[in-house]
Amino acid sequence: MHSKKIALIFVGCVVALLAACGDGGVDEHPGQPVKNRQAVFNKMLQTKDGMGTVMREHEIYDGKIFLEQARELQRLSGEPWQYFTPDSNYAPTRAKPLVWEKPAEFGEARQDLGDAAALLVKAAEADDLKAIRSAFKEVEIACRSCHNKFRNAIPLR
Numbered sequence: 001m002h003s004k005k006i007a008l009i010f011v012g013c014v015v016a017l018l019a020a021c022g023d024g025g026v027d028e029h030p031g032q033p034v035k036n037r038q039a040v041f042n043k044m045l046q047t048k049d050g051m052g053t054v055m056r057e058h059e060i061y062d063g064k065i066f067l068e069q070a071r072e073l074q075r076l077s078g079e080p081w082q083y084f085t086p087d088s089n090y091a092p093t094r095a096k097p098l099v100w101e102k103p104a105e106f107g108e109a110r111q112d113l114g115d116a117a118a119l120l121v122k123a124a125e126a127d128d129l130k131a132i133r134s135a136f137k138e139v140e141i142a143c144r145s146c147h148n149k150f151r152n153a154i155p156l157r
Helices: 002-020 033-055 063-076 103-126 129-150
Strands: none
Touching: 033 063, 033 129, 063 103, 103 129
């Protein structure tokens, strides 16, 4: 348990550091869509990183905990998109204009993440570590692919 607490503190510090290294802009627009979507993405990153420590065998696999994390990631995978409104392409966003120029492609990338997250939940429900590893890799591929195409700046871990 001690190493789990240290890992969670570390992840929190990394997320805070990354946030501090951002554009420094403040979202003062009505409804703060950029701030809201960044907050959801940060939660997704924290959840994915927690599972990643298990996948890299830095933490002991606990099927119940992993399943909870997979379900949380699946839930979160549907949340940020509502904040990509037509009027939300302003600093401090790191989204590329392509998000708004090619909405169908952006929608496919979002669907890929949702599908990968659902596959991860299914594997976690079966408690099949080999399938979980494969599904987790698909989640990472979906994240990277979307970031590479639709996001500027800081590379995804």
